[in-house]
Amino acid sequence: MVYRRTHQVVKRLAARRSAILTAAREAAAEQGMGAVQIAPVAVRANVAAGTVYRYFPSKADLISELIAEVSRDELAAIRRAADAAPGPSSALAAAVSTVAVHVLSQRKLAWGILAEPVDVDVTASRLASRREISGEIAARIDAAVRAGHLPQQDTALAATALLGALHESLVGPLAPDNLDDPAKLRDTVQAVTLLALRAVGVMDARARGLVVQATVPAKTLVGA
Amino acid sequence: MVYRRTHQVVKRLAARRSAILTAAREAAAEQGMGAVQIAPVAVRANVAAGTVYRYFPSKADLISELIAEVSRDELAAIRRAADAAPGPSSALAAAVSTVAVHVLSQRKLAWGILAEPVDVDVTASRLASRREISGEIAARIDAAVRAGHLPQQDTALAATALLGALHESLVGPLAPDNLDDPAKLRDTVQAVTLLALRAVGVMDARARGLVVQATVPAKTLVGA
DNA sequence: CGAAAAACTGAACACCTATTCAGACAAGAA
DNA sequence: TTCTTGTCTGAATAGGTGTTCAGTTTTTCG
Numbered sequence: 001m002v003y004r005r006t007h008q009v010v011k012r013l014a015a016r017r018s019a020i021l022t023a024a025r026e027a028a029a030e031q032g033m034g035a036v037q038i039a040p041v042a043v044r045a046n047v048a049a050g051t052v053y054r055y056f057p058s059k060a061d062l063i064s065e066l067i068a069e070v071s072r073d074e075l076a077a078i079r080r081a082a083d084a085a086p087g088p089s090s091a092l093a094a095a096v097s098t099v100a101v102h103v104l105s106q107r108k109l110a111w112g113i114l115a116e117p118v119d120v121d122v123t124a125s126r127l128a129s130r131r132e133i134s135g136e137i138a139a140r141i142d143a144a145v146r147a148g149h150l151p152q153q154d155t156a157l158a159a160t161a162l163l164g165a166l167h168e169s170l171v172g173p174l175a176p177d178n179l180d181d182p183a184k185l186r187d188t189v190q191a192v193t194l195l196a197l198r199a200v201g202v203m204d205a206r207a208r209g210l211v212v213q214a215t216v217p218a219k220t221l222v223g224a
Numbered sequence: 225m226v227y228r229r230t231h232q233v234v235k236r237l238a239a240r241r242s243a244i245l246t247a248a249r250e251a252a253a254e255q256g257m258g259a260v261q262i263a264p265v266a267v268r269a270n271v272a273a274g275t276v277y278r279y280f281p282s283k284a285d286l287i288s289e290l291i292a293e294v295s296r297d298e299l300a301a302i303r304r305a306a307d308a309a310p311g312p313s314s315a316l317a318a319a320v321s322t323v324a325v326h327v328l329s330q331r332k333l334a335w336g337i338l339a340e341p342v343d344v345d346v347t348a349s350r351l352a353s354r355r356e357i358s359g360e361i362a363a364r365i366d367a368a369v370r371a372g373h374l375p376q377q378d379t380a381l382a383a384t385a386l387l388g389a390l391h392e393s394l395v396g397p398l399a400p401d402n403l404d405d406p407a408k409l410r411d412t413v414q415a416v417t418l419l420a421l422r423a424v425g426v427m428d429a430r431a432r433g434l435v436v437q438a439t440v441p442a443k444t445l446v447g448a
Numbered sequence: 449c450g451a452a453a454a455a456c457t458g459a460a461c462a463c464c465t466a467t468t469c470a471g472a473c474a475a476g477a478a
Numbered sequence: 479t480t481c482t483t484g485t486c487t488g489a490a491t492a493g494g495t496g497t498t499c500a501g502t503t504t505t506t507c508g
């Protein structure tokens with residue numbers, strides 16, 4: 001008489017949950033956060049509207065989890081890129097240009113995660129997301145400072161400022177608009193990376209070198 | 225039989241319009257854009273809800289005008305500060321630290337104007353506001369470049385990035401929270417101004433000097 | 449003053465989408 | 479198979495706020 005979830009059911013439940021999240025992510029990536037509405041997302045995920053509520057207590061929770069998921073992916077990418085760099089300064093350069101490239105390649109999604117007005121309260125998860133990414137950048141700046149490559153500074157403030165600069169200039173309302181051209185995109189990534197590195201105190205000449213180093217692998221990856 | 229507006233009436237109408245805008249601005253400054261709702265604003269301005277619609281076609285128009293108004297004030301302050309500076313580099317420093325001080329002294333309002341989620345569409349006026357301010361900063365960067373104080377660069381992109389850095393680090397969700405302490409506030413303004421100047425290519429040592437110069441008048445003004 | 453025009457009022461309306469829930473359906477145990 | 483528990487459905491509900499508009503007050507002018 002005890003009803004126990006069979007393995008098959010557990011798998012189906014997980015798949016559904018994931019399908020809903022994916023549907024939400026796709027909607028956000030295609031049309032922005034505004035398009036993440038329960039009914040359309042449910043249709044996209046092949047479930048009824050009510051079903052969504054068996055997996056997420058509320059729309060706010062759904063979006064929060066979406067934000068957390070994207071944020072995890074982003075953080076992992078940043079770490080991978082930075083850890084592969086030869087030293088602290090180029091690790092910082094790699095981290096920054098990774099953020100730039102990612103943000104640019106998913107502009108709608110990035111804007112949605114970061115700043116797009118949403119009708120439900122997602123401040124907490126947005127805050128958490130920023131904390132994670134900013135913390136990682138701060139750690140990289142700190143490493144470069146400790147290595148004597150950068151002047152002493154408030155690394156948390158600097159990291160936040162860098163991210164603000166990247167976001168506003170790349171996905172903000174004043175962002176350049178012809179970034180579909182790969183060459184233009186690369187130039188823009190290099191330009192903002194250069195600004196970021198100089199901001200924390202890398203000398204102009206050295207910064208230019210780091211930027212090129214950090215961008216080349218990105219290019220080859222895209223080409224591969 | 226032709227009804228013509230008497231001078232007195234014209235004045236009263238203008239006063240009402242202004243009262244409504246002021247009410248909206250106060251609400252935004254105290255509790256954020258979310259508090260700018262027709263009914264409460266009407267109460268604050270001592271009119272009925274319906275009356276608001278005799279002055280503004282829609283809530284979106286009301287908020288748009290609020291944004292434009294604040295933006296005009298801001299732009300004027302930036303120009304004043306920059307024009308009073310002795311040279312292009314210190315004009316840039318003055319412009320940047322003016323933005324920083326203003327944003328910090330009206331944090332809720334700034335956040336509302338810049339990035340707070342609003343239920344109506346205000347993208348157009350936010351865009352215009354950003355364009356104005358960013359254009360002004362870009363012009364100042366350009367002047368410094370032409371004077372040979374800064375390396376050649378995409379000044380529009382740089383200006384946008386600088387503003388993003390200021391906003392995110394000063395009124396974003398990760399902004400430091402104990403900025404009511406004047407000393408801490410001054411340090412923060414100086415820190416972000418320093419980041420901004422270095423970002424566009426000012427040498428560290430020179431940047432530090434400019435920052436101090438640009439911040440001292442601000443301090444004395446506050447004290448006056 | 450009295451008529452006409454404008455301005456104002458505020459309660460009622462409209463709209464939109466998240467959320468609910470009673471009934472239908474599927475899956476496990478006996 | 480049959481009973482029970484779990485899951486799904488989707489139409490109906492709920493709640494909140496921008497907007498309207500018929501009626502009231504104020505203003506102009508002969």
